[in-house]
Amino acid sequence: MTLEDRKIIHVDMDAFYASVEQLDAPELKGKPIAVGGSSQRGVVAAASYEARKYGVRSAMPSVTAARLCPDLIFVKARFERYREVSQQIREIFLDYTDLVEPLSLDEAYLDVTENKLNYPSATIIAYDIRRRIYETTGLTASAGISVNKFIAKVASDYNKPNGQKTIVPEEVLEFLEQLEIRKFHGIGKVTAEKMYQHGIFNGADLKRKPIEYLAEHFGKSGVYYYNIVRGVHESAVKPDRIRKSLGAERTFSDNISSEIFMMERLDQIAEEIERRLAKNKVAGKTITLKIKYSDFKMQTRSKTVDHYIFKKQQILEIATELVRQESFRESVRLLGLSLSNLNTEDKEEEEPVEVQLEFKF
Template sequence: MDAFFASVEQKDNPELKGKAVAVGGGGDRGVVAAASYEARKFGVRSALPSKTALKRCPHLIFVKPRHSRYKEVSNQIMAIFHEFTDLVEPLSIDEAFLDVSQNKKGLPSATAIAEEIKRRIKEETGLTASAGISVNKFLAKIASDYQKPDGLFVIKPKMVASFIEKLSIEKFYGVGKVTTEKMHQIGIFHGKDLKKRSLLELTRLFGKNGAYYYNIARGIDDREVNPNRIRKSVSTENTFHDDIRSKEELKKRLEEATLDLHKRLKRTKFKGRTISLKIKYSNFEQITRSRTVLHEITEYREILDLSNKLLNQLELTDSVRLLGIGISNQMKPNEVIQLTFDF
């Protein structure tokens, strides 16, 4: 979907149409969750501090998020997807992979299917979507971002090699900011540069991700569209109105975060064995700590005790602007844990 949260707000409130809109908190401590394309022209992006966003775009209009409304529209869109194929793998609330090798409508091509899906979304929600079509997930994802907004881009098999060779490395799906910087440092700027590196070298430089980078440089991505993706974690975080300077005050906020996380775990019925603590300092430096136990973490008191132990391991080097905690590492069906005993 194109600028999904902001587009929903513009659709529901015609006064916002054509204006620079940011969904998120507009105060000194706020963060942009989503920005309309009118705002993006001024460099306003998601995760940008609201103060910075207002400096770039003084006439920016902030709107508080309405997550229940976004979920409602998302359900409409996902329902449309399922009219064409059962192989739908949601990536987020506003994005999904669709395998249309076989489709329920009997349409003759993937392009025809994408055009019809875009038309239906526009007709039923009033919103625009961008579609990417290609032979695998990696290329389809890149294609979906290529002609936004309201775009449709096809990377045909005969185009794959030349397209990847010319593609800037920062536009590669699965290559983040930190990895991009590391690749730039060793002379990898485009797909053709990545393709020159051996599997051994990429594995040495990037660990287990090296094989992925080696393959995508050659247009290889054998991952199937999985309609039954399993949730990997549940988390919560809060950016404070005022920086917190003492560990005592931070522990009080940790209790609030633990209560919120516990509610989310019960709602999602998620159970995991690893608890993680995230702290972001006022200078935006971020640190995380985690701990794994042998059993599933479900109780409020245990979450609080474990997160406090992680917090106690830290020496605060600056005032804290953000605190987050999460649970991950779900047990697999029929998994057996090796117990240990003291003799």
């Protein structure tokens, strides 16, 4: 079987957190809502499509979101509920294939080249999965179908919400050549602006650039860009992705500047990390302290030890060192801790996992 024979589906739930909240509270349906934060503080974790029409997006400061959409309704995040629904969706995926690679609670790759129901069409499988998700959970999903993960993910954004798009092998090159450069998965706003400066506005422009040129101006990523615009992306769907980092963070309702207050918050964060380390049966050697100041500038401080740690007190001792490493130049609006260099490094890599804690101070 060649790579062009693969049938990959990327399933992406539509505004997942916000849609779950609207499902459980019918009075929120049709209204602009933001999950997480408040009108004064915090960060938006997710926004409903009604809120997105005003420009509200995830990771946006809540104050900005409230300014863009004065009628925005803020809803507290309920991650246990989201995990419950996500597990229902995961079970549907597994009815079709064991090759399921979750990216988060609301999206996953599926390799259905050889599937449990012996369906010949990945397009039909995607329709069936989306139908079952709706019948089971009341939520809608979008899907992209193609020969590799990169193209499938790009395709899943095409007909959102509640739609899907298939890019068959003979359409791949033309599709990529016509694709706007900012729609290439992995090319963010900053990189897109840089590409514009080099006369690269779509896939065809990118394809005209020699690999040496792309490597010179975009480093190692240049080789990646050279390949993906030619439909070359050999990454397999990995059902057993192993966590490489585990962390938690907290945005405060009021900025803090006292070291005593900071240590109180870090004590609670370290306790949460210990719980999650125990649940996942992992330990690590590197502690990273994440600091966001009142002016929204970010700083990280890290320390690596020669032994694995997994207890709250061990984590807190190193966090204390990092706090006292240098004085804080501004008051602090967010603190986070993460543990990396885990005892899973001999396994396949997974993207870092961080959780926004919901402590009330």
